[in-house]
Structures are given as C-alpha cells and as structure tokens.
Amino acid sequence: MIEVSNLSKLYWTGLIEVKALRDVSIMMGDGEYVSIMGPSGSGKSTLMNLLGCLDTPSSGSYRLDGQEVSALNDDGLARIRNRKIGFVFQTFNLLPRLTSIANVELPMIYSGLNRKDRKEKAIAALEKVGLADRMLHRPNELSGGQTQRVAIARALVNNPSIILADEPTGNLDRETGRDIINLFQKLNLEFGVTLIIVTHDMEVGRSSKRLIQLVDGRLVKDEKVDT
Amino acid sequence: MIEVSNLSKLYWTGLIEVKALRDVSIMMGDGEYVSIMGPSGSGKSTLMNLLGCLDTPSSGSYRLDGQEVSALNDDGLARIRNRKIGFVFQTFNLLPRLTSIANVELPMIYSGLNRKDRKEKAIAALEKVGLADRMLHRPNELSGGQTQRVAIARALVNNPSIILADEPTGNLDRETGRDIINLFQKLNLEFGVTLIIVTHDMEVGRSSKRLIQLVDGRLVKDEKVDT
Numbered sequence: 257m258i259e260v261s262n263l264s265k266l267y268w269t270g271l272i273e274v275k276a277l278r279d280v281s282i283m284m285g286d287g288e289y290v291s292i293m294g295p296s297g298s299g300k301s302t303l304m305n306l307l308g309c310l311d312t313p314s315s316g317s318y319r320l321d322g323q324e325v326s327a328l329n330d331d332g333l334a335r336i337r338n339r340k341i342g343f344v345f346q347t348f349n350l351l352p353r354l355t356s357i358a359n360v361e362l363p364m365i366y367s368g369l370n371r372k373d374r375k376e377k378a379i380a381a382l383e384k385v386g387l388a389d390r391m392l393h394r395p396n397e398l399s400g401g402q403t404q405r406v407a408i409a410r411a412l413v414n415n416p417s418i419i420l421a422d423e424p425t426g427n428l429d430r431e432t433g434r435d436i437i438n439l440f441q442k443l444n445l446e447f448g449v450t451l452i453i454v455t456h457d458m459e460v461g462r463s464s465k466r467l468i469q470l471v472d473g474r475l476v477k478d479e480k481v482d483t
Numbered sequence: 484m485i486e487v488s489n490l491s492k493l494y495w496t497g498l499i500e501v502k503a504l505r506d507v508s509i510m511m512g513d514g515e516y517v518s519i520m521g522p523s524g525s526g527k528s529t530l531m532n533l534l535g536c537l538d539t540p541s542s543g544s545y546r547l548d549g550q551e552v553s554a555l556n557d558d559g560l561a562r563i564r565n566r567k568i569g570f571v572f573q574t575f576n577l578l579p580r581l582t583s584i585a586n587v588e589l590p591m592i593y594s595g596l597n598r599k600d601r602k603e604k605a606i607a608a609l610e611k612v613g614l615a616d617r618m619l620h621r622p623n624e625l626s627g628g629q630t631q632r633v634a635i636a637r638a639l640v641n642n643p644s645i646i647l648a649d650e651p652t653g654n655l656d657r658e659t660g661r662d663i664i665n666l667f668q669k670l671n672l673e674f675g676v677t678l679i680i681v682t683h684d685m686e687v688g689r690s691s692k693r694l695i696q697l698v699d700g701r702l703v704k705d706e707k708v709d710t
C-alpha cells in the first residue's frame with residue numbers, strides 16, 4: 257500500500273532552486289502495475305528515489321504499508337529497502353570490482369541465507385534474465401544491455417514485494433526488452449508483486465495496467481490503460 | 484573514408500574466450516549516415532570502440548582516411564580521436580566532479596583556443612541540446628537524459644568530421660530523442676559530418692541512410708534504408 261500526499265522535492269545548485277517534484281499525490285494498492293512516463297527532466301527518477309526510500313522529500317508525506325517513511329532515519333530506511341523493495345537504477349549502479357554473480361548476491365548478505373543458498377538464488381536470477389553464461393564477468397566486461405540485466409537480476413533476487421524499475425529496457429533491443437517485461441508481468445500476475453516502471457517506451461507503458469505522467473515535476477495524468 | 488577489413492575482437496575472461504566481433508568488413512565514404520543495430524551483446528559497442536580508436540582489434544585491418552589505425556600507438560590513436568572523432572558513449576562517461584560546461588569544454592583543452600572561446604563554444608553546444616540552464620550542474624545533479632545530452636554536446640564541440648554515437652537516445656523521451664536525431668541529421672546534411680549511430684530504436688534506424696545489423700559478432704546485413 258503506497259500513499260503519497262503532496263510530495264515535493266527541491267534541489268539547490270548554487271543559488272538556483274530546482275523544483276524537481278511539486279505536490280505529487282498518488283495512491284497505489286498492493287499488486288498494482290503502474291508505469292510512469294514524461295519528458296527528460298520531469299522528475300521521474302526523483303519520484304522513484306523517494307518511493308524507494310533512497311531519499312527523503314522536502315515536504316509532503318509518503319506512507320508505505322501504513323508507515324510514514326519521511327519520519328525514518330537512515331537505518332529505518334535501509335531496513336525497508338532491504339526487506340520490501342527491489343530497485344533497478346537508471347544507471348545500473350553495479351559494483352565495478354565484483355562479478356555479475358557477486359553483484360546479484362549482494363542484497364542477500366543480511367538475509368541470513370548461507371553461501372550455497374545465496375549462490376543458487378543468484379544463478380537462478382541470472383538465468384531469468386538470460387545471463388548465466390556471464391556470471392563471472394565484471395561490469396566493464398559486459399555490454400550495456402547485459403549490465404542492465406544484471407541490475408534487474410539483483411533487484412529480483414530477494415523476492416521483494418515492490419519492484420521499482422527506472423527505465424529497465426533503455427539499453428535493450430526490442431526482443432530482449434520484451435523478455436524483461438514478460439518477466440515483470442509474470443511476477444505481477446503470479447506472485448502479486450507491485451510493479452512501478454519508469455519508461456520512455458510506449459510499448460512498455462501499454463503493457464502496464466495504469467499510466468502516470470509527469471511534466472515539470474507535476475503529476476498531469478493518472479489513468480487506467482485500456483487493453 | 485572508413486575501410487574495415489576482416490576485423491575481429493576476442494576477449495578473455497578467465498579461461499573463456501568471447502568472440503565479440505568476427506570478421507567484420509565495412510566500407511564507408513565521407514558524409515555517410517549509418518545506423519548499427521542488433522541484439523544485446525552482439526558486438527555493437529565493441530565495433531564502435533574500434534572505429535573510435537579507443538581500442539585495437541585482435542586481427543584484421545581498419546584504415547581511417549588511408550591510415551592503418553591498428554598500427555598506431557596510444558599517442559597516435561589519441562591524436563586521431565581528438566582531431567577527427569566525436570564519441571557519445573553508451574554510458575556517457577562524464578567526469579563526475581566537473582560541471583556540465585567543464586565536461587563539454589574538455590575536448591577543446593588541446594585545441595589552442597583561449598578560455599573565452601572554449602566557454603562560448605561549450606555554451607553553444609549545450610544550447611543545441613537544450614541544456615544551457617544546467618551548465619553549472621554536475622552529473623549527479625542531472626537527470627539520466629540530461630547526462631546523455633551533455634555527453635552529446637561534448638561530442639559535438641570540437642566540430643569533428645565523424646560522430647560515433649552509441650545509443651544516444653536510450654534515456655530520452657520520444658520528443659527529446661527526435662530533437663537529437665534532427666540535430667545529427669542537420670550536421671550530416673549541412674556540414675557533411677559522417678554519422679555512425681548504434682541504436683535499438685527502429686525510428687532512429689529508419690531516419691538514417693544505411694542500416695548495418697550485427698548478430699553474435701558477425702555482420703549479417705548492410706543495406707540502404709528505403710525512404
């Protein structure tokens with residue numbers, strides 16, 4: 257359950273204030289499948305960082321499963337992120353010195369699983385994105401789309417109840433992109449995972465159930481997708 | 484004039500050999516406008532790095548304006564890159580501690596221009612990609628698509644005769660992506676700049692004059708685009 261109310265985020269660069277998000281309000285139930293679209297610089301990643309508990313708002317309220325997130329300290333935020341949320345970053349954010357499999361294992365470090373189980377789950381996640389044969393490659397030994405898919409595998413490996421994916425197909429060819437979207441849809445339909453996907457791709461937007469549009473930091477549209 | 488003959492690139496990860504490019508041969512005249520497409524991992528960025536003199540092949544020949552590039556040392560490669568080529572990286576590769584304007588000025592450091600002229604040209608390049616109002620922002624203060632556009636501005640600023648752009652619209656909404664492609668087309672039509680663009684976007688591919696397809700490191704198709 258996601259309840260966002262009048263959420264705003266301001267940045268200061270020198271003396272200039274950038275209103276990245278302005279009074280955004282959204283209600284989302286469990287198991288929803290929402291895509292967020294809008295022009296470059298309209299605030300999509302900023303909103304994702306707030307939803308993903310990676311940052312706190314300048315004003316407004318964000319309740320996740322009844323808990324007010326903007327009131328939490330760093331430890332509280334970290335705990336929610338680890339337990340509930342799988343995040344695919346727009347710029348992948350893999351650790352450059354670790355192999356693919358080590359990068360995918362990372363979210364499980366505090367899960368209490370032993371080494372063998374973490375390894376099995378990491379391999380299974382890499383297989384889901386078609387990269388089991390690249391598990392020993394480091395990020396600089398992977399193509400752009402392969403790096404993106406390792407980031408996706410890492411987001412799935414802890415079986416999160418919410419997946420936040422910031423442009424997960426931006427570096428993928430059409431066919432690989434469709435495989436990834438089918439994978440996400442399967443998680444949503446079979447396991448009730450809540451999906452929030454930022455995308456520039458109309459095809460990805462149309463495969464979701466609800467479409468939210470941002471322009472200049474404001475929410476300008478929030479509609480069901482007609483199938 | 485680009486003459487690629489039986490170009491191959493092998494990578495070694497541990498004991499495993501990855502044939503990233505296999506016997507690729509291409510001839511390109513000045514002022515051509517070519518797009519390169521193909522599945523994730525098919526060798527597009529590898530080919531771009533070889534064409535951009537950022538790397539040397541494992542075998543085969545690459546002659547740029549009559550000069551055998553694979554025979555050059557690092558200094559020779561650096562000189563060609565600086566004089567002739569503007570490169571837009573798939574992962575932008577901006578310097579994180581520099582502002583947008585400083586990042587865009589970087590290629591001009593060895594051009595002999597004074598500080599005032601470099602600054603003017605950098606601002607003009609940022610205006611072309613719609614980001615003059617972000618010139619003092621650093622990369623972590625920019626959206627994904629803004630970072631991509633700063634990388635594009637940096638590639639243009641030295642007026643190169645060849646632009647190599649590796650997925651230049653991957654993080655841009657449709658409209659901003661079209662602005663960028665129009666900008667590239669203008670450079671090609673008005674100034675005869677040779678354009679080589681890797682893309683996953685059919686619309687970008689269709690706006691070029693020639694389409695090359697890679698699959699598994701091989702060139703499988705090389706055709707004119709019917710308009």
Ligand SMILES: Nc1ncnc2c1ncn2[C@@H]1O[C@H](COP(=O)(O)OP(=O)(O)OP(=O)(O)O)[C@@H](O)[C@H]1O
Binds near residue numbers: 303
């Ligand atoms: N740390 C920061 N400091 C200052 N300004 C910032 C910062 N982060 C983002 N911005 C600005 O806030 C605005 C929104 O950025 P955001 O990354 O949310 O856009 P976006 O919708 O994800 O764009 P894109 O589609 O290009 O990825 C942009 O204009 C950007 O320049």
Ligand SMILES: Nc1ncnc2c1ncn2[C@@H]1O[C@H](COP(=O)(O)OP(=O)(O)OP(=O)(O)O)[C@@H](O)[C@H]1O
Binds near residue numbers: 398400401501525526
């Ligand atoms: N430094 C490296 N060491 C080992 N393997 C590498 C290295 N760089 C690339 N590869 C491998 O070479 C192949 C081609 O990579 P390349 O980056 O050229 O693909 P691409 O066509 O650009 O893919 P994408 O569309 O995903 O960006 C991939 O299978 C990749 O894993």
Ligand SMILES: [Mg+2]
Binds near residue numbers: 300346422
């Ligand atoms: Mg973004």
Ligand SMILES: [Mg+2]
Binds near residue numbers: 528529649
């Ligand atoms: Mg690539």
